[in-house]
Amino acid sequence: MPEKVTVLGAGTMGHGIAQLYAQAGYDVQMYDIKDEFLEKAIERISNNLDMMIQEQTITEEDKNVALQHISTSTDLKEAVSGTRFVTEAVSENLKIKFELFSQLEEIVDEDVIIASNTSTFSIKELSEGVKKNDRLIITHFFNPAHLVPLVEVVKGPETSQEIIDRTVDVLKAIGKKPVVLKKDIPGLIANRLQAALVREAFYLLDNDVAEAEDIDLAITAGPGFRWAFIGPLETSDFGGLDIWKSVVENLAPVLSKDEKIPPFVEEKVQSGNLGTKTGNGLFTYADHEEIQRRIRERDEYFIRLAKIKEQ
Numbered sequence: 001m002p003e004k005v006t007v008l009g010a011g012t013m014g015h016g017i018a019q020l021y022a023q024a025g026y027d028v029q030m031y032d033i034k035d036e037f038l039e040k041a042i043e044r045i046s047n048n049l050d051m052m053i054q055e056q057t058i059t060e061e062d063k064n065v066a067l068q069h070i071s072t073s074t075d076l077k078e079a080v081s082g083t084r085f086v087t088e089a090v091s092e093n094l095k096i097k098f099e100l101f102s103q104l105e106e107i108v109d110e111d112v113i114i115a116s117n118t119s120t121f122s123i124k125e126l127s128e129g130v131k132k133n134d135r136l137i138i139t140h141f142f143n144p145a146h147l148v149p150l151v152e153v154v155k156g157p158e159t160s161q162e163i164i165d166r167t168v169d170v171l172k173a174i175g176k177k178p179v180v181l182k183k184d185i186p187g188l189i190a191n192r193l194q195a196a197l198v199r200e201a202f203y204l205l206d207n208d209v210a211e212a213e214d215i216d217l218a219i220t221a222g223p224g225f226r227w228a229f230i231g232p233l234e235t236s237d238f239g240g241l242d243i244w245k246s247v248v249e250n251l252a253p254v255l256s257k258d259e260k261i262p263p264f265v266e267e268k269v270q271s272g273n274l275g276t277k278t279g280n281g282l283f284t285y286a287d288h289e290e291i292q293r294r295i296r297e298r299d300e301y302f303i304r305l306a307k308i309k310e311q
């Protein structure tokens with residue numbers, strides 16, 4: 001009998017996380033507040049699986065079997081019935097997360113793991129909203145969750161070793177690469193590194209150092225080309241720590257230290273130009289079809305890269 005798991009929040013991240021469980025043979029229950037969000041999530045999962053068939057990483061039969069493992073509900077009690085592992089992927093809003101945790105703890109068994117996909121809240125902050133903290137953990141997936149291998153795992157001061165071990169086992173069972181942090185820190189590893197880089201990219205764009213396309217190309221054709229296989233610390237060994245001493249110490253004084261995004265980015269956020277989810281952001285997209293094409297292209301690249309990395 002397949003193990004039952006639940007994903008709370010069927011949006012950008014939740015649908016991909018649910019897909020991973022379904023493809024691994026778990027019975028996954030997706031929960032959201034509106035049927036239309038759940039219907040959209042199923043459509044996104046179906047499209048994802050179609051692309052994997054196109055890229056010959058799964059068969060049509062695999063897709064059908066995976067979809068049969070997914071159920072949806074707007075009723076929380078129904079969605080967590082029999083569940084052993086709950087992944088929370090609702091909006092990055094502590095009040096919303098806490099309200100959900102409170103409802104959840106009333107209806108699940110005490111040994112059911114509650115794993116948050118939060119991007120920015122520390123486990124300490126999250127633990128303020130959970131009564132039984134030894135079953136709370138952070139499992140931070142990356143967008144798109146069904147394709148990016150990394151999941152950062154953060155335990156709290158009360159998280160039991162048994163919960164950590166069960167979480168790592170589940171993540172490996174669904175094909176992910178879990179990294180268990182030794183310490184709880186805001187932004188964990190990858191978002192701290194990403195935020196430092198994105199802040200500098202905003203700074204370069206704000207100071208008209210290069211066009212947005214060229215700033216991105218400087219990464220995808222440069223460090224990003226290497227990072228798929230060699231991380232920043234190994235890169236510094238390859239380059240020579242003496243050289244990297246100079247690089248860090250010579251550049252640290254001139255790197256952006258902004259604690260706010262530049263006004264031109266703030267203006268975009270305030271005017272609702274948020275990127276692909278609104279049709280305009282730092283780049284302009286002709287229409288919905290172009291956005292869907294770009295997302296398909298992105299995912300095709302990621303699937304092909306994953307094949308190379310698995311060799």
Ligand SMILES: NC(=O)C1=CN([C@@H]2O[C@H](COP(=O)(O)OP(=O)(O)OC[C@H]3O[C@@H](n4cnc5c(N)ncnc54)[C@H](O)[C@@H]3O)[C@@H](O)[C@H]2O)C=CC1
Nearest residue numbers: 009010011012013014032033089090091092117118119143
């Ligand atoms: N978008 C991204 O690139 C990444 C996001 N995350 C984190 O994952 C979480 C989810 O983010 P996204 O999927 O991007 O958000 P989203 O906005 O795409 O999806 C959130 C979903 O939660 C649902 N929701 C809101 N309140 C709810 C409630 N009370 N009960 C049930 N469902 C509820 C919404 O209807 C929506 O479908 C956030 O904590 C975010 O920080 C983590 C990694 C990457």
Ligand SMILES: O=C(O)[C@@H](O)C(=O)[C@H](O)[C@@H](O)CO
Nearest residue numbers: 118119141142143190191194
């Ligand atoms: O890049 C990702 O997918 C994750 O590191 C995140 O949490 C991002 O910060 C995300 O929340 C914004 O795209």
